[in-house]
Amino acid sequence: MQKNKLRFTITYLIALLTGLVLTGCQPTMFGMPQDQWNQLTPQQQAQVIDAYNQRKQTEAQNAPIMAAIGAASGVLKNKQSNDFANPGFNN
Numbered sequence: 001m002q003k004n005k006l007r008f009t010i011t012y013l014i015a016l017l018t019g020l021v022l023t024g025c026q027p028t029m030f031g032m033p034q035d036q037w038n039q040l041t042p043q044q045q046a047q048v049i050d051a052y053n054q055r056k057q058t059e060a061q062n063a064p065i066m067a068a069i070g071a072a073s074g075v076l077k078n079k080q081s082n083d084f085a086n087p088g089f090n091n
Helices: 002-024 034-039 042-085
Strands: none
């Protein structure tokens, strides 16, 4: 009985992960699913392209800031865990 339950759980997890992977592999055009892209007029497609390019440009401009925030966050988390591990030695 236990073997069947384990087999069912493994089969279910494999099916779930396969579905998630296949959903993530959906083709896109400028961040939009291909089937939706195909329904747009050329003017709408141009608007989507402009918005996509602006978003990517903003992400590129913000990349150094986001990297610094990520690094600072890691340092703070490390400091906090050290503070909790050695409460008498806080700087």
